[in-house]
Ligand SMILES: C[C@@]1(CC(=O)O)c2cc3[nH]c(cc4nc(cc5[nH]c(cc(n2)[C@H]1CCC(=O)O)[C@@](C)(CC(=O)O)[C@@H]5CCC(=O)O)C(CC(=O)O)=C4CCC(=O)O)c(CCC(=O)O)c3CC(=O)O
């Protein structure tokens with residue numbers, strides 16, 4: 001089984017690339033944009049909710065050279081084959097990838113996050129039980145809101 005180490009990575013001075021701009025990209029970007037807007041999206045079709053927010057939008061199919069200059073990459077297309085190709089192209093360049101349809105291929109995974117000002121709670125199940133990670137995050141959030149944690 002893969003093992004994932006929790007880290008807080010500096011990203012304000014780095015570029016993040018999304019390949020694929022559909023529902024899953026939108027959902028992940030809604031979390032990431034609370035930390036940075038330095039996001040580029042490459043996809044033939046980009047969700048309307050991702051437009052006009054200051055992201056760099058590149059309307060086309062993925063090519064290997066799209067990876068140049070990026071620190072983190074999210075392979076978020078609806079094609080298993082394209083996502084696998086992104087992973088192997090990025091690995092050859094030493095770039096870390098989150099493959100949204102395959103935790104085994106992912107160099108990093110996204111935790112369930114609750115952020116309030118400078119404080120962040122991030123819950124992960126090591127990629128094994130997303131629903132439990134979300135449930136724990138929600139319970140911790142409720143405890144905070146009810147004043148049971150300070
Ligand atoms: C491994 C990981 C990889 C990664 O994406 O990094 C991954 C993978 C997969 N998720 C799947 C399903 C769903 N994921 C969500 C939601 C979230 N998923 C997130 C993280 C992760 N998901 C990483 C592990 C995290 C950990 O370690 O625990 C969250 C926490 C963070 C985020 O995505 O930003 C975010 C909550 C955001 C929030 O609430 O804030 C929902 C909706 C929901 O539950 O709300 C569903 C539908 C559930 C249903 O169907 O009921 C499937 C099956 C796909 C399929 O079968 O089609 C796979 C694929 C697989 O398991 O291989």
Ligand SMILES: NC(=O)C1=CN([C@@H]2O[C@H](COP(=O)(O)OP(=O)(O)OC[C@H]3O[C@@H](n4cnc5c(N)ncnc54)[C@H](O)[C@@H]3O)[C@@H](O)[C@H]2O)C=CC1
Nearest residue numbers: 020021022023024025043044045061062077078082100101
């Ligand atoms: N990690 C997670 O939490 C979850 C992941 N998934 C997986 O996420 C994947 C994506 O799902 P959705 O976003 O709902 O799909 P979607 O259909 O909404 O969006 C797909 C996106 O990929 C783009 N795309 C397709 N081919 C491309 C190419 N060659 N180059 C660049 N972009 C390309 C499309 O233009 C579109 O923007 C699916 O494989 C699904 O299994 C699904 C549920 C949860």
